[in-house]
Amino acid sequence: MHEHIKQRLDQIITNLTQLPSMPDIVSKVINMVNDPNVDFNSVAAEISKDQAITANILKLCNSAYFSKGKEIASLDRAIVTLGIKEIRDIIVVATTKQVLDKSVLGYDLAKGDLWKHNLAVAMLAKKIALDKKKKAAADVVFTGGIIHDVGKTVLALYVANTFKDILNYVIEKQVSFNEAEHEIMGYNHQEIGKKVLMKWKFPEVLQDVVEFHHNPSLAPEANREVVSIVHIANAICVMAGVGIGGDGLYQELSQYAIEKTGISESEIESYYAHVPELLNQMKNIL
Protein backbone atom coordinates (compact mmCIF):
# COMPACT_ATOMS: atom_id res chain seq x y z
CA MET A 1 0.00 0.00 0.00
CA HIS A 2 1.26 3.45 -0.92
CA GLU A 3 0.20 5.38 2.22
CA HIS A 4 0.86 8.83 0.76
CA ILE A 5 -1.42 8.10 -2.19
CA LYS A 6 -4.18 6.87 0.07
CA GLN A 7 -3.87 10.05 2.15
CA ARG A 8 -3.96 12.16 -1.00
CA LEU A 9 -7.11 10.37 -2.16
CA ASP A 10 -8.64 10.74 1.31
CA GLN A 11 -8.18 14.49 0.90
CA ILE A 12 -9.58 14.53 -2.61
CA ILE A 13 -12.81 12.79 -1.67
CA THR A 14 -13.25 14.82 1.50
CA ASN A 15 -12.50 18.12 -0.15
CA LEU A 16 -14.97 17.67 -2.98
CA THR A 17 -13.68 20.64 -4.96
CA GLN A 18 -11.01 18.49 -6.55
CA LEU A 19 -13.49 16.01 -7.97
CA PRO A 20 -14.92 16.78 -11.42
CA SER A 21 -18.00 19.03 -11.48
CA MET A 22 -21.36 18.71 -13.15
CA PRO A 23 -23.97 21.46 -13.62
CA ASP A 24 -26.83 21.05 -11.07
CA ILE A 25 -29.33 20.91 -13.88
CA VAL A 26 -28.15 17.40 -14.81
CA SER A 27 -29.09 15.74 -11.54
CA LYS A 28 -32.33 17.72 -11.63
CA VAL A 29 -33.17 16.29 -15.03
CA ILE A 30 -32.23 12.74 -14.02
CA ASN A 31 -34.30 12.90 -10.86
CA MET A 32 -37.29 14.63 -12.40
CA VAL A 33 -37.95 12.07 -15.10
CA ASN A 34 -39.76 9.95 -12.54
CA ASP A 35 -41.53 12.88 -10.91
CA PRO A 36 -44.93 13.60 -12.52
CA ASN A 37 -45.15 17.04 -10.88
CA VAL A 38 -42.20 18.50 -12.66
CA ASP A 39 -42.68 21.05 -15.35
CA PHE A 40 -40.19 20.10 -18.02
CA ASN A 41 -40.57 23.41 -19.84
CA SER A 42 -39.03 25.28 -16.96
CA VAL A 43 -36.09 22.89 -17.06
CA ALA A 44 -35.79 23.38 -20.81
CA ALA A 45 -35.69 27.10 -20.17
CA GLU A 46 -32.92 26.64 -17.65
CA ILE A 47 -30.86 24.43 -19.98
CA SER A 48 -31.29 26.96 -22.79
CA LYS A 49 -29.25 29.45 -20.77
CA ASP A 50 -26.16 27.38 -21.56
CA GLN A 51 -25.70 27.76 -25.29
CA ALA A 52 -22.86 25.27 -25.63
CA ILE A 53 -24.78 22.49 -23.91
CA THR A 54 -27.94 23.33 -25.84
CA ALA A 55 -26.13 23.20 -29.17
CA ASN A 56 -24.63 19.86 -28.21
CA ILE A 57 -28.02 18.50 -27.15
CA LEU A 58 -29.61 19.51 -30.43
CA LYS A 59 -26.79 17.92 -32.37
CA LEU A 60 -27.36 14.66 -30.48
CA CYS A 61 -31.14 14.89 -31.01
CA ASN A 62 -30.46 14.81 -34.74
CA SER A 63 -27.89 12.00 -34.63
CA ALA A 64 -28.71 8.64 -36.17
CA TYR A 65 -28.86 6.92 -32.78
CA PHE A 66 -31.31 9.26 -31.07
CA SER A 67 -33.16 10.84 -33.99
CA LYS A 68 -36.65 9.74 -34.93
CA GLY A 69 -36.08 10.99 -38.44
CA LYS A 70 -37.51 14.46 -37.87
CA GLU A 71 -35.25 17.48 -37.87
CA ILE A 72 -35.22 19.00 -34.38
CA ALA A 73 -34.31 22.65 -33.99
CA SER A 74 -35.32 23.49 -30.41
CA LEU A 75 -35.35 21.91 -26.96
CA ASP A 76 -39.14 22.20 -26.73
CA ARG A 77 -39.51 20.31 -29.99
CA ALA A 78 -37.00 17.74 -28.81
CA ILE A 79 -39.04 16.96 -25.71
CA VAL A 80 -42.22 16.52 -27.73
CA THR A 81 -40.61 14.45 -30.47
CA LEU A 82 -38.23 12.24 -28.53
CA GLY A 83 -39.83 12.11 -25.11
CA ILE A 84 -38.54 13.04 -21.74
CA LYS A 85 -36.47 9.88 -21.15
CA GLU A 86 -34.56 10.16 -24.40
CA ILE A 87 -33.86 13.80 -23.63
CA ARG A 88 -32.51 12.84 -20.24
CA ASP A 89 -30.06 10.38 -21.86
CA ILE A 90 -29.07 13.03 -24.40
CA ILE A 91 -28.46 15.61 -21.69
CA VAL A 92 -26.29 13.13 -19.79
CA VAL A 93 -24.24 12.44 -22.92
CA ALA A 94 -23.88 16.14 -23.71
CA THR A 95 -22.81 17.13 -20.19
CA THR A 96 -20.62 14.20 -19.13
CA LYS A 97 -18.64 14.35 -22.37
CA GLN A 98 -16.51 17.19 -21.02
CA VAL A 99 -15.53 15.06 -18.01
CA LEU A 100 -15.07 11.75 -19.78
CA ASP A 101 -13.82 12.60 -23.27
CA LYS A 102 -10.15 13.04 -22.49
CA SER A 103 -7.02 10.95 -22.30
CA VAL A 104 -6.77 8.89 -19.13
CA LEU A 105 -3.05 8.32 -19.01
CA GLY A 106 -2.62 6.02 -16.02
CA TYR A 107 -4.99 3.55 -17.64
CA ASP A 108 -3.25 3.96 -20.97
CA LEU A 109 -6.34 5.36 -22.63
CA ALA A 110 -5.78 7.83 -25.46
CA LYS A 111 -8.14 10.80 -25.81
CA GLY A 112 -11.55 9.51 -26.76
CA ASP A 113 -10.96 5.88 -25.74
CA LEU A 114 -12.79 6.09 -22.40
CA TRP A 115 -15.62 8.08 -23.96
CA LYS A 116 -16.01 5.52 -26.73
CA HIS A 117 -15.99 2.72 -24.17
CA ASN A 118 -18.64 4.41 -22.03
CA LEU A 119 -20.94 5.09 -24.98
CA ALA A 120 -20.56 1.53 -26.22
CA VAL A 121 -21.38 0.11 -22.79
CA ALA A 122 -24.37 2.47 -22.46
CA MET A 123 -25.82 1.59 -25.86
CA LEU A 124 -25.22 -2.13 -25.43
CA ALA A 125 -26.66 -2.18 -21.89
CA LYS A 126 -29.81 -0.44 -23.14
CA LYS A 127 -30.11 -2.87 -26.04
CA ILE A 128 -29.75 -5.86 -23.72
CA ALA A 129 -32.36 -4.47 -21.31
CA LEU A 130 -34.82 -3.83 -24.15
CA ASP A 131 -34.20 -7.23 -25.77
CA LYS A 132 -34.83 -8.87 -22.40
CA LYS A 133 -37.99 -6.80 -21.94
CA LYS A 134 -36.68 -5.24 -18.76
CA LYS A 135 -38.25 -1.84 -19.24
CA ALA A 136 -37.45 -0.34 -15.86
CA ALA A 137 -33.80 -1.31 -16.20
CA ALA A 138 -33.67 0.05 -19.76
CA ASP A 139 -34.50 3.44 -18.28
CA VAL A 140 -31.33 3.66 -16.22
CA VAL A 141 -28.67 1.40 -17.75
CA PHE A 142 -27.84 3.87 -20.50
CA THR A 143 -26.92 6.59 -18.02
CA GLY A 144 -25.26 3.96 -15.86
CA GLY A 145 -23.13 2.82 -18.77
CA ILE A 146 -22.06 6.37 -19.57
CA ILE A 147 -20.75 7.08 -16.08
CA HIS A 148 -19.67 3.64 -14.78
CA ASP A 149 -15.93 4.37 -15.13
CA VAL A 150 -15.97 8.05 -14.10
CA GLY A 151 -13.67 7.23 -11.16
CA LYS A 152 -10.88 6.39 -13.60
CA THR A 153 -10.57 10.05 -14.56
CA VAL A 154 -9.72 10.90 -10.95
CA LEU A 155 -7.50 7.88 -10.24
CA ALA A 156 -5.55 8.03 -13.50
CA LEU A 157 -2.73 10.18 -12.16
CA TYR A 158 -2.16 7.82 -9.23
CA VAL A 159 -2.46 4.69 -11.32
CA ALA A 160 0.22 6.15 -13.57
CA ASN A 161 2.61 6.20 -10.63
CA THR A 162 1.74 2.76 -9.27
CA PHE A 163 0.85 0.83 -12.41
CA LYS A 164 3.70 -1.67 -12.04
CA ASP A 165 2.85 -2.36 -8.40
CA ILE A 166 -0.82 -2.83 -9.23
CA LEU A 167 -0.05 -5.21 -12.08
CA ASN A 168 2.46 -7.19 -10.01
CA TYR A 169 -0.16 -7.52 -7.29
CA VAL A 170 -2.69 -8.75 -9.88
CA ILE A 171 -0.33 -11.43 -11.10
CA GLU A 172 1.06 -12.45 -7.73
CA LYS A 173 -2.26 -12.67 -5.88
CA GLN A 174 -4.40 -13.58 -8.90
CA VAL A 175 -6.92 -10.84 -8.18
CA SER A 176 -8.65 -8.49 -10.62
CA PHE A 177 -7.14 -5.12 -11.49
CA ASN A 178 -9.69 -3.14 -9.49
CA GLU A 179 -9.07 -5.24 -6.37
CA ALA A 180 -5.38 -4.52 -6.75
CA GLU A 181 -6.12 -0.78 -7.15
CA HIS A 182 -7.76 -0.86 -3.75
CA GLU A 183 -4.88 -2.77 -2.17
CA ILE A 184 -2.16 -0.53 -3.59
CA MET A 185 -3.83 2.91 -3.47
CA GLY A 186 -6.45 2.41 -0.76
CA TYR A 187 -9.24 3.03 -3.27
CA ASN A 188 -10.38 1.59 -6.57
CA HIS A 189 -12.06 3.43 -9.43
CA GLN A 190 -15.52 2.25 -8.35
CA GLU A 191 -15.15 3.73 -4.85
CA ILE A 192 -13.85 7.04 -6.20
CA GLY A 193 -16.53 7.08 -8.90
CA LYS A 194 -19.26 6.70 -6.31
CA LYS A 195 -17.93 9.79 -4.51
CA VAL A 196 -18.05 11.71 -7.79
CA LEU A 197 -21.69 10.74 -8.30
CA MET A 198 -22.56 11.72 -4.74
CA LYS A 199 -21.05 15.12 -5.42
CA TRP A 200 -23.14 15.37 -8.57
CA LYS A 201 -26.27 14.34 -6.60
CA PHE A 202 -27.00 11.53 -9.03
CA PRO A 203 -29.58 8.99 -7.77
CA GLU A 204 -28.64 5.94 -5.74
CA VAL A 205 -29.23 3.44 -8.51
CA LEU A 206 -26.52 5.15 -10.58
CA GLN A 207 -24.22 5.30 -7.58
CA ASP A 208 -24.71 1.55 -7.24
CA VAL A 209 -23.87 0.99 -10.91
CA VAL A 210 -20.61 2.84 -10.42
CA GLU A 211 -19.75 1.18 -7.12
CA PHE A 212 -20.67 -2.40 -8.02
CA HIS A 213 -20.16 -2.71 -11.76
CA HIS A 214 -17.35 -5.19 -11.13
CA ASN A 215 -19.23 -7.06 -8.35
CA PRO A 216 -22.95 -7.04 -9.18
CA SER A 217 -23.79 -9.62 -6.50
CA LEU A 218 -22.74 -7.15 -3.77
CA ALA A 219 -25.11 -4.39 -4.92
CA PRO A 220 -28.28 -3.70 -2.90
CA GLU A 221 -30.91 -6.22 -3.96
CA ALA A 222 -33.20 -3.66 -5.62
CA ASN A 223 -30.50 -2.58 -8.07
CA ARG A 224 -28.71 -5.87 -8.76
CA GLU A 225 -30.38 -6.41 -12.10
CA VAL A 226 -29.46 -2.96 -13.39
CA VAL A 227 -25.88 -3.36 -12.18
CA SER A 228 -25.68 -6.84 -13.72
CA ILE A 229 -26.75 -5.59 -17.13
CA VAL A 230 -24.11 -2.85 -17.14
CA HIS A 231 -21.57 -5.41 -15.90
CA ILE A 232 -22.26 -7.73 -18.82
CA ALA A 233 -22.26 -4.91 -21.39
CA ASN A 234 -18.94 -3.76 -19.97
CA ALA A 235 -17.44 -7.26 -20.18
CA ILE A 236 -18.54 -7.63 -23.81
CA CYS A 237 -17.01 -4.28 -24.79
CA VAL A 238 -13.75 -5.10 -22.98
CA MET A 239 -13.53 -8.47 -24.74
CA ALA A 240 -14.03 -6.71 -28.06
CA GLY A 241 -11.22 -4.30 -27.12
CA VAL A 242 -13.46 -1.21 -27.19
CA GLY A 243 -11.68 1.41 -25.11
CA ILE A 244 -9.59 -1.23 -23.38
CA GLY A 245 -6.67 0.14 -21.38
CA GLY A 246 -3.76 -0.96 -19.24
CA ASP A 247 -6.11 -2.87 -16.95
CA GLY A 248 -6.86 -5.06 -19.94
CA LEU A 249 -9.02 -8.11 -19.35
CA TYR A 250 -7.93 -8.41 -15.72
CA GLN A 251 -11.54 -8.27 -14.65
CA GLU A 252 -14.06 -10.94 -13.96
CA LEU A 253 -17.25 -11.83 -15.79
CA SER A 254 -19.68 -12.49 -12.97
CA GLN A 255 -21.58 -15.76 -13.11
CA TYR A 256 -24.09 -14.10 -10.79
CA ALA A 257 -24.80 -11.39 -13.38
CA ILE A 258 -25.35 -14.00 -16.09
CA GLU A 259 -27.87 -15.84 -13.94
CA LYS A 260 -29.55 -12.69 -12.62
CA THR A 261 -30.22 -11.30 -16.10
CA GLY A 262 -31.04 -14.65 -17.67
CA ILE A 263 -28.73 -13.96 -20.59
CA SER A 264 -27.22 -17.16 -21.95
CA GLU A 265 -23.57 -17.40 -22.84
CA SER A 266 -24.45 -17.86 -26.50
CA GLU A 267 -26.47 -14.64 -26.35
CA ILE A 268 -23.45 -12.87 -24.89
CA GLU A 269 -21.37 -14.21 -27.77
CA SER A 270 -23.97 -12.93 -30.20
CA TYR A 271 -23.88 -9.43 -28.65
CA TYR A 272 -20.10 -9.60 -28.88
CA ALA A 273 -20.36 -10.53 -32.57
CA HIS A 274 -22.48 -7.43 -33.16
CA VAL A 275 -20.13 -4.93 -31.55
CA PRO A 276 -19.08 -3.60 -35.00
CA GLU A 277 -22.72 -2.62 -35.76
CA LEU A 278 -22.92 -0.97 -32.34
CA LEU A 279 -19.80 1.07 -33.05
CA ASN A 280 -21.26 2.08 -36.38
CA GLN A 281 -24.37 3.47 -34.70
CA MET A 282 -22.18 5.46 -32.37
CA LYS A 283 -20.31 7.32 -35.08
CA ASN A 284 -22.05 10.67 -34.99
CA ILE A 285 -22.51 10.70 -31.23
CA LEU A 286 -18.75 10.69 -30.65
Added chain:
Amino acid sequence: MSNELVNVGVAQVKLGTTNQILRTILGSCVGICIYDRQQKIGGLAHVLLPNAEAMDQEEKYAITAIPMLINLLLKQGCKKEFMTAKIAGGASMFKFKSDTPLGMIGERNIEMTRKILAEKQIPIVNEDVSGNVGRVIDFYLNDGHLKVKAAGVEQNFYKI
Protein backbone atom coordinates in the same frame (compact mmCIF):
# COMPACT_ATOMS: atom_id res chain seq x y z
CA MET B 1 10.01 10.24 -43.86
CA SER B 2 7.15 10.55 -41.41
CA ASN B 3 4.76 7.71 -40.98
CA GLU B 4 1.03 7.96 -41.50
CA LEU B 5 -1.07 6.24 -38.83
CA VAL B 6 -4.09 4.34 -40.10
CA ASN B 7 -6.58 2.98 -37.56
CA VAL B 8 -8.07 -0.42 -38.28
CA GLY B 9 -11.35 -0.91 -36.40
CA VAL B 10 -13.04 -4.02 -35.06
CA ALA B 11 -13.94 -6.35 -37.94
CA GLN B 12 -12.02 -4.38 -40.56
CA VAL B 13 -9.45 -5.47 -43.12
CA LYS B 14 -7.06 -2.81 -44.41
CA LEU B 15 -4.00 -2.71 -46.67
CA GLY B 16 -1.18 -0.20 -46.62
CA THR B 17 2.25 0.48 -47.96
CA THR B 18 5.71 2.03 -47.24
CA ASN B 19 5.18 5.00 -44.95
CA GLN B 20 1.99 3.77 -43.29
CA ILE B 21 1.42 2.20 -39.89
CA LEU B 22 -1.68 0.09 -39.38
CA ARG B 23 -2.90 0.30 -35.77
CA THR B 24 -5.55 -1.69 -33.98
CA ILE B 25 -6.59 -2.42 -30.37
CA LEU B 26 -7.24 -6.02 -29.37
CA GLY B 27 -8.98 -7.78 -26.50
CA SER B 28 -10.14 -11.29 -27.31
CA CYS B 29 -9.98 -10.43 -31.01
CA VAL B 30 -6.98 -11.46 -33.08
CA GLY B 31 -5.02 -9.16 -35.36
CA ILE B 32 -3.50 -10.87 -38.39
CA CYS B 33 -0.68 -8.92 -40.05
CA ILE B 34 0.54 -10.21 -43.40
CA TYR B 35 3.55 -8.64 -45.15
CA ASP B 36 5.03 -9.17 -48.60
CA ARG B 37 8.73 -8.47 -48.14
CA GLN B 38 9.30 -8.07 -51.89
CA GLN B 39 6.57 -5.51 -52.57
CA LYS B 40 6.70 -3.99 -49.07
CA ILE B 41 2.93 -4.07 -48.96
CA GLY B 42 1.04 -5.40 -45.97
CA GLY B 43 -2.42 -5.75 -44.54
CA LEU B 44 -4.14 -6.21 -41.23
CA ALA B 45 -7.31 -8.10 -40.41
CA HIS B 46 -8.98 -7.57 -37.02
CA VAL B 47 -11.23 -10.58 -36.42
CA LEU B 48 -13.81 -10.97 -33.64
CA LEU B 49 -14.60 -14.65 -33.88
CA PRO B 50 -13.33 -17.81 -35.60
CA ASN B 51 -16.54 -18.46 -37.55
CA ALA B 52 -20.31 -18.48 -37.12
CA GLU B 53 -23.35 -20.33 -38.34
CA ALA B 54 -24.65 -17.27 -40.14
CA MET B 55 -21.68 -15.27 -41.32
CA ASP B 56 -23.07 -11.80 -41.79
CA GLN B 57 -19.82 -10.04 -42.64
CA GLU B 58 -16.60 -11.57 -43.98
CA GLU B 59 -14.34 -9.22 -42.03
CA LYS B 60 -15.64 -10.42 -38.65
CA TYR B 61 -14.52 -14.01 -38.84
CA ALA B 62 -11.04 -15.51 -39.12
CA ILE B 63 -12.27 -18.18 -41.52
CA THR B 64 -13.32 -15.57 -44.10
CA ALA B 65 -11.28 -12.46 -43.22
CA ILE B 66 -7.87 -14.12 -43.64
CA PRO B 67 -8.54 -15.42 -47.18
CA MET B 68 -10.01 -11.99 -47.98
CA LEU B 69 -6.83 -10.27 -46.76
CA ILE B 70 -4.63 -12.62 -48.79
CA ASN B 71 -6.72 -12.04 -51.92
CA LEU B 72 -6.51 -8.29 -51.51
CA LEU B 73 -2.72 -8.57 -51.29
CA LEU B 74 -2.56 -10.85 -54.35
CA LYS B 75 -4.57 -8.27 -56.29
CA GLN B 76 -1.89 -5.71 -55.43
CA GLY B 77 0.70 -7.90 -57.12
CA CYS B 78 1.96 -9.59 -53.96
CA LYS B 79 3.07 -13.20 -54.15
CA LYS B 80 2.34 -15.86 -51.57
CA GLU B 81 5.95 -17.06 -51.41
CA PHE B 82 7.03 -13.63 -50.15
CA MET B 83 4.28 -13.35 -47.54
CA THR B 84 4.70 -13.95 -43.83
CA ALA B 85 2.28 -13.41 -40.96
CA LYS B 86 2.45 -12.08 -37.43
CA ILE B 87 -0.49 -12.53 -35.10
CA ALA B 88 -1.45 -10.89 -31.81
CA GLY B 89 -4.40 -10.79 -29.39
CA GLY B 90 -6.76 -13.56 -28.35
CA ALA B 91 -6.77 -12.61 -24.67
CA SER B 92 -9.31 -14.01 -22.23
CA MET B 93 -11.40 -12.54 -19.46
CA PHE B 94 -9.58 -12.99 -16.18
CA LYS B 95 -10.70 -16.03 -14.17
CA PHE B 96 -13.72 -16.64 -16.36
CA LYS B 97 -14.35 -20.33 -16.83
CA SER B 98 -12.26 -21.57 -19.68
CA ASP B 99 -14.35 -24.66 -20.35
CA THR B 100 -17.16 -22.91 -22.22
CA PRO B 101 -17.20 -21.51 -25.75
CA LEU B 102 -17.64 -17.98 -24.35
CA GLY B 103 -14.65 -18.29 -22.04
CA MET B 104 -12.62 -19.64 -24.96
CA ILE B 105 -13.27 -16.92 -27.57
CA GLY B 106 -9.65 -15.76 -27.50
CA GLU B 107 -8.25 -19.28 -27.80
CA ARG B 108 -10.77 -20.20 -30.50
CA ASN B 109 -9.70 -17.16 -32.50
CA ILE B 110 -6.03 -18.07 -32.21
CA GLU B 111 -6.65 -21.68 -33.18
CA MET B 112 -8.68 -20.80 -36.28
CA THR B 113 -6.16 -18.15 -37.30
CA ARG B 114 -3.31 -20.67 -37.16
CA LYS B 115 -5.37 -23.22 -39.06
CA ILE B 116 -6.32 -20.88 -41.93
CA LEU B 117 -2.80 -19.49 -42.27
CA ALA B 118 -1.43 -23.05 -42.37
CA GLU B 119 -3.96 -24.01 -45.05
CA LYS B 120 -2.96 -20.96 -47.06
CA GLN B 121 0.72 -21.79 -46.49
CA ILE B 122 1.58 -18.44 -44.98
CA PRO B 123 4.13 -18.98 -42.20
CA ILE B 124 3.60 -17.27 -38.83
CA VAL B 125 6.97 -15.73 -37.99
CA ASN B 126 6.01 -14.08 -34.71
CA GLU B 127 3.07 -14.21 -32.36
CA ASP B 128 2.05 -12.52 -29.15
CA VAL B 129 -1.21 -14.12 -28.08
CA SER B 130 -3.37 -15.30 -25.13
CA GLY B 131 -3.12 -14.05 -21.56
CA ASN B 132 -5.35 -11.38 -20.00
CA VAL B 133 -3.86 -8.22 -21.46
CA GLY B 134 -5.30 -5.79 -23.94
CA ARG B 135 -2.92 -5.03 -26.80
CA VAL B 136 -2.33 -2.03 -29.03
CA ILE B 137 -0.49 -3.17 -32.14
CA ASP B 138 1.30 -1.05 -34.73
CA PHE B 139 2.21 -2.74 -38.01
CA TYR B 140 4.98 -0.77 -39.77
CA LEU B 141 4.80 -1.23 -43.50
CA ASN B 142 8.20 0.23 -44.37
CA ASP B 143 9.89 -2.90 -43.01
CA GLY B 144 7.02 -5.12 -41.82
CA HIS B 145 7.87 -5.01 -38.15
CA LEU B 146 5.20 -5.18 -35.49
CA LYS B 147 5.14 -3.21 -32.26
CA VAL B 148 2.94 -4.63 -29.52
CA LYS B 149 2.07 -2.58 -26.47
CA ALA B 150 0.48 -4.53 -23.63
CA ALA B 151 0.12 -3.65 -19.94
CA GLY B 152 2.47 -0.70 -20.36
CA VAL B 153 5.26 -2.72 -21.98
CA GLU B 154 6.36 -2.39 -25.62
CA GLN B 155 7.79 -5.22 -27.65
CA ASN B 156 8.99 -5.21 -31.25
CA PHE B 157 8.89 -8.14 -33.62
CA TYR B 158 11.15 -7.71 -36.62
CA LYS B 159 11.16 -11.05 -38.40
CA ILE B 160 9.58 -10.95 -41.86
